[in-house]
Amino acid sequence: xxLPHGLRRTGSLGLAAALLAGCLDAPVPSSSPTxxxxxxxxxxxxxxxxxxxxxxxxxxxxxxxxxxxxxxxxGPVSVRIRLENPGEDDTDLTARILxxxxxxxxxxxxxxxxxSKVPTVPAHGSAGTVLTYDLQGIASVETAAVLIGEAPxxxxxxxxxxxxxxxxxxxxxxxxxxxxxxxxxxxLALHGGLLRWDLPDWxxxxxxxxxxxxxxxxxxxxxxxxxxYAFTADNVRLRLPNGARVAPRRDGHSQSIELIGAGKxxxxxxxxxxxxxxxxxxxALIVVxxxxxxxxxxxxxG
Numbered sequence: 001x002x003l004p005h006g007l008r009r010t011g012s013l014g015l016a017a018a019l020l021a022g023c024l025d026a027p028v029p030s031s032s033p034t035x036x037x038x039x040x041x042x043x044x045x046x047x048x049x050x051x052x053x054x055x056x057x058x059x060x061x062x063x064x065x066x067x068x069x070x071x072x073x074x075g076p077v078s079v080r081i082r083l084e085n086p087g088e089d090d091t092d093l094t095a096r097i098l099x100x101x102x103x104x105x106x107x108x109x110x111x112x113x114x115x116s117k118v119p120t121v122p123a124h125g126s127a128g129t130v131l132t133y134d135l136q137g138i139a140s141v142e143t144a145a146v147l148i149g150e151a152p153x154x155x156x157x158x159x160x161x162x163x164x165x166x167x168x169x170x171x172x173x174x175x176x177x178x179x180x181x182x183x184x185x186x187x188l189a190l191h192g193g194l195l196r197w198d199l200p201d202w203x204x205x206x207x208x209x210x211x212x213x214x215x216x217x218x219x220x221x222x223x224x225x226x227x228x229y230a231f232t233a234d235n236v237r238l239r240l241p242n243g244a245r246v247a248p249r250r251d252g253h254s255q256s257i258e259l260i261g262a263g264k265x266x267x268x269x270x271x272x273x274x275x276x277x278x279x280x281x282x283x284a285l286i287v288v289x290x291x292x293x294x295x296x297x298x299x300x301x302g
Contacts, residue, residue: 041071046141054156055170056148057093058200059121060084063146063158074135079112079146082128085121091203092120095149099133100157102143103165109147110135153205154197170197177215177298184291185223186235190298192216197277201253206274212249213238213300214272215285221260229260231269235288238273239295241281246273278302 048066055061062082069075077099085091097118098109112131119127135141145164148156157168175193182188194214198205206212215238221229233255237245248255254272271285280302284295 041073043069043071043075045069048160050146050158050160052158052167052169053171054148054158055172055196055198056095056154056156057091057198057205058085058087058203059091059093060086061093061148061156066141066146066160068141070135070139070141072137072139074138077133077135077141077144079131079133080128081118081131082126083118083121084126085123087200087203088123089203090120090122093118094203095153095205097131098147098150099141100145100147100164101135101138101141103145103159104143149205152207152209154208172196175298175300179285179296179298181285181287181294181296182222183287183294184289185221186229186231186287186289187220187222188236188285188287188296189218189220190215190285190296191218193298195300199251199253202251209277210274211277211279212272213275213283214254214270216268216270217285218265218267219256219258219260219269220265221262224262226262228262228264231256231258231260231266233257233271236271237286237288237293238271238275239284239286240275241279241283245286246275248273 046068050063050065052063053060054063062084064080064082066077066079068077081097083093096111098111100109101107110133113134116131118129121127142161143163145157145159154170155168156170159165159167173195175195177190177193180187180189193216196212199212219231223229233248233250237247239245248271256269256271258266258269260266280300282297282299284297287294
């Protein structure tokens with residue numbers, strides 16, 4: 001049977017209403033929550049006021065301080081350096097300045113990045129710089145130390161904290177010495193000494209097994225020969241605690257050479273000797289002439 005047009009339209013509307021009601025009665029699926037972005041680690045900035053000075057290659061290297069900005073991924077460590085040159089010539093530090101992360105670990109020290117430069121230091125002047133070390137996966141430098149130099153030479157170290165171990169700065173040691181001895185017509189009066197781990201006049205650092213001992217003295221020629229006395233390295237030796245005798249360094253800078261007039265003295269002469277590092281005990285400056293040798297003994301303590 002065919003329904004009238006109006007009834008057909010009414011039926012369609014009813015069906016649509018029924019379908020809509022069914023949709024409204026059906027449960028609405030819940031959407032899963034969206035995960036938020038992972039927060040970035042917050043770097044921690046730590047400042048280390050160091051205020052240490054190292055004597056190296058004839059320079060005074062002032063390690064003033066360091067700033068570390070680190071999180072679990074690492075980050076930069078910047079070290080402030082000032083170099084002071086008491087010498088007569090402009091000079092460059094040849095040693096590398098490295099960052100040792102842990103004195104007890106086998107990890108090699110880290111070099112500064114390519115933007116970090118150590119400037120030439122003018123004679124009787126100074127120059128400053130900042131060296132930056134880029135760390136990867138290192139969140140702390142509490143056990144770190146700044147190293148100056150590498151084996152087989154002496155290596156200076158400035159720890160950032162007490163956890164980094166002991167400092168090694170190689171400050172020269174002034175020695176108060178005295179004594180006199182005469183061999184033949186030559187008399188030497190010892191009045192001082194200096195112990196160093198570098199050769200300032202050569203801008204060089206010594207091997208780790210060696211120290212430089214410089215002795216200063218006055219020399220007097222007691223004879224009357226008008227031509228005077230030719231004083232050279234042949235007239236001095238250093239006797240070590242084991243009895244071995246050492247000649248002055250033959251480098252052109254380590255021994256006074258003087259012509260001493262009859263009955264005259266030359267003051268402030270010196271001889272520089274290489275000695276084993278850390279050696280202590282009874283030493284002697286030996287006066288050597290054709291008439292024999294005489295000793296001026298002194299003691300080096302640890």
